[in-house]
Amino acid sequence: MASTPPEAPDQPTGRFPRVFQQIRKVVATVRSDGAWKMPDPGTIKRTSIAIWMVGPMITLPVALGVAVHRRYIDPKAVALLGGGYLVAGLGITAGYHRLLTHKSYKTTSPVLEAIVLTAGAIAGQGPPSQWAGTHTTHHSHTDKPGDPHSPHVDFDDDWRGVLRGFVHAQVGWLYEDPSPITVKHVERIRAGSATVRWLDDHYLAVLGAGLLAPGLVAGWQGVVWGGVVRMLLVNHATFAVNSICHMYGQRRFETDDESRNNTFIALLTQGEGNHNNHHAFPKMAYHGIGWREYDLTAYLLRWAENRGLITDVVKPTPAQIAERIERLKASAERREQSERQTEPLAAAAD
Numbered sequence: 001m002a003s004t005p006p007e008a009p010d011q012p013t014g015r016f017p018r019v020f021q022q023i024r025k026v027v028a029t030v031r032s033d034g035a036w037k038m039p040d041p042g043t044i045k046r047t048s049i050a051i052w053m054v055g056p057m058i059t060l061p062v063a064l065g066v067a068v069h070r071r072y073i074d075p076k077a078v079a080l081l082g083g084g085y086l087v088a089g090l091g092i093t094a095g096y097h098r099l100l101t102h103k104s105y106k107t108t109s110p111v112l113e114a115i116v117l118t119a120g121a122i123a124g125q126g127p128p129s130q131w132a133g134t135h136t137t138h139h140s141h142t143d144k145p146g147d148p149h150s151p152h153v154d155f156d157d158d159w160r161g162v163l164r165g166f167v168h169a170q171v172g173w174l175y176e177d178p179s180p181i182t183v184k185h186v187e188r189i190r191a192g193s194a195t196v197r198w199l200d201d202h203y204l205a206v207l208g209a210g211l212l213a214p215g216l217v218a219g220w221q222g223v224v225w226g227g228v229v230r231m232l233l234v235n236h237a238t239f240a241v242n243s244i245c246h247m248y249g250q251r252r253f254e255t256d257d258e259s260r261n262n263t264f265i266a267l268l269t270q271g272e273g274n275h276n277n278h279h280a281f282p283k284m285a286y287h288g289i290g291w292r293e294y295d296l297t298a299y300l301l302r303w304a305e306n307r308g309l310i311t312d313v314v315k316p317t318p319a320q321i322a323e324r325i326e327r328l329k330a331s332a333e334r335r336e337q338s339e340r341q342t343e344p345l346a347a348a349a350d
């Protein structure tokens, strides 16, 4: 007797964000007798990610359509979009990334720490400890198994694989649960700061306030342009560092990963696109080396240091950079050599 095939797993599979499967699955939790059954926490999480992603993408064309139809867009709303983009973007770069995750500088006052981390929370990329924990794992496993958002791990080299890798690194990884390593990092980061714990625990309220506050200045247009559309643009710019800056750009340093310096993404992300520099010197406060590499966050940090607002800014000297270049070159040569040695063995085993 033929055995019945195992039932298909109830969870969405694959790496693409399965927005529509999620929504269908929540709808399906209304049982045949019409009674509502609470979806499991994993489904709730993935559905909220779907709504969070699709909502702004629908809002933008609708808002543009209304603006064209009325031949009017509130200049205050446009100013709030630009200002909000910079505030939330710098909150991520100066706050979540360079202060909380890499400790590239110290603030002289806990109030300042709270301000920059709150600006990061408003961006809508998750509570601070989760962001920093995930990013710490990205640095320890860059483009290797265990990297939460590498466009290279488990993807083929053909165009389909490249596209799937890009989508996974941009947004698809958000659907995956954090690894045990990331969970440990999150716990450690939470334990280290009362400000982080408070922002973690009040994250949705802070995020909601950031979306609604522009409405006080410019009504519904403020909420749409300064809140929802701003969130869409900031988040995709940041996530492009995970995807594009591990795929396209220049490599100044021969790091053991696929990180790249991408000028266009650096312009969009207040300097974070100098991502190969960052992987070579993760603790370095300035990601741009020299004036040619745009890094608005570095200008802000220099300004804050000159006014005594921050201290202990990590800045490698030219000699340290030259030494690092040599060390990375030597380890790249060693990697190449060991690959050359293992190739004939692999060919013999085939």
Ligand SMILES: [Zn+2]
Binding pocket: 138, 142, 241, 242, 246, 259, 275, 279
């Ligand atoms: Zn990276």
Ligand SMILES: [Zn+2]
Binding pocket: 097, 101, 102, 135, 139, 278, 282
């Ligand atoms: Zn980093």
